[in-house]
Amino acid sequence: MATLREAIRTVSADRSTRTIQTMIQIESVATVSPSFRRVTAVGDGLAAYTDPMPADAFRLFPAPAGLPGDGSGGAETSRAFTVRTFDPAANRLTFDVHVHDGGLAGRWLDGLGGGESVRIIGMRVEFVPGADGDGTAHLNGDAGVGDADVGDAGVGDAGVGASEGQRAAGAGRSGGGTDGETGPLILAADLSGLPAVAAILAALPSARPAIAVISGAAAGDRPLLPARPGDDVRWVPAGGLVDAVRALPRPGNAATAWIGAEASEVRQIRRVVLGELGVRRPQLRAAAYWKRGASFDEMDADTTRRYTEAVAAGRDITDPAVLEDLGLG
Template identity: 25%
Template sequence: MSYCAEVLRSEWLTPLLVRVELGGPGLDGFAMPTDTDAYVNVAIPPTGADYGGRFDPGAVREQRPRELWPVRRRYTVRRWDPATGRLTLDVVVHGDDGVGGPWAATARPGDLLVLEGPGGGYRPDPSADWHLMVGDESALPAIAASLEAVPAAAPVTVRLLCDGPDHEVTLTSPGSLDLLWLHRTGEETDADLLPAAVRELVFPAGRVHAFVHGEADEIRAIRRHLLAERGLRRSDMSCSPYWRRTMTDEAWRQMKKEYVAAMETDVA
């Protein structure tokens, strides 16, 4: 089902992260799953499209040539308030690159955003002995929402990668939080900062429930380590590569399925 939400306000949380709050009657009927990584698929008209504002993505795909189809991007829901009908998305912006980031960077009250969903697949398992959450800016909205759903006093270890102190945000949890931010330096060694931090962890006793999302090659290395060297079960880990270094969004989308299939063969 598609919705047409109205931008109510926007706010820069960090130099790369902008929060967009959406609402309006176009969200009537919107309902969230219990998943804390719940996402919506937004549809943004390409430059030169002869439509905009409120439209039906399916009808556009049926009636117009492919080059005029809306560009789809998936964003995690940071927060949904059913009482006020407000939907909050935190979007990473890398300058003028991509489609979703530039839209969010210039979003103003009254702008309209067509979206479909929501979907999801992860929520911290209350029966786990402890929780592990690993990622970068792209995973930050899901990790922030997931931390709020960790059972009281449950141990939760978080390792997050960003560009520096001014890219950090305040994170809270009812759990017992062990949080470490890692900062990129601009060197090739940045690619190993997150995997190295996970390798260095002393795991608490008991069963862990893990959430590992972010840059493809980093996440693949962490997944391989957790399965092969730490003995995690696949069923105890939510793991997905959101993007890949040196690749545009469109190039990554075209080969992501193949890449994920290759990840599955890493560990027998």
């Protein structure tokens, strides 16, 4: 069976020649919790999104000319979000926006009345789940919890493939998928990664155990995670994510781990997960969703510079391990 990183690489390669660049129309914006607002959008170009995976990410450009920059030199501004649900019959997707004081995304949402068209580019694969009994992963439009906002500044969002990505998602009882499928899944995130965690949990087979550690959420944000019998969900104060992960029982090398939070915390948690919890490196996905002391545009510019330098140096930027290192700085 493929490891998580191998599966991500396979799906990414399959999507690389099918980048989705399309306009979507905003249908509605609704407050779903103290920290998140849910956006529903439709677009004919989403018909190309044929192999949805949980926590898939896309770039959204809030207006034809972008939002005003925040000190990045006037470049077109975008934000990255995660697909929470997708309805292929209606070409409709939903995603949640983490709204905080001074955020550009929140100001953009405040100006929406419905019907606006915005440009997106995607989809970048962030997770490949195990299969349900039929050998396919699912990301459907009937989940009852929050859609995901991602502040990740990674570049090179890939397009969408079909058959190969779906084959890479096969797992568990059908005999495909990722190594560690029978072990627990550890999910660690702050508010920036909470909606992605919700998307991943909603896609997991019911028999797959998960341990989720979430920091900084209000009590009203907690229903955004789907209630799954047997899961161990730990809510901790902001700033407590690293210590909370360190306190987890050692799951053994059959476990898989996914991390999405502030860059410095992600680096620390990655060391804990690999060195103290015994998770194997090929079974780890770690992503910096924001960086303390830097705006998203500054983080984007810095990440783009590192990617450019990596390409010039001949590094294999299709390797998820290389991309992870570049994204974490």
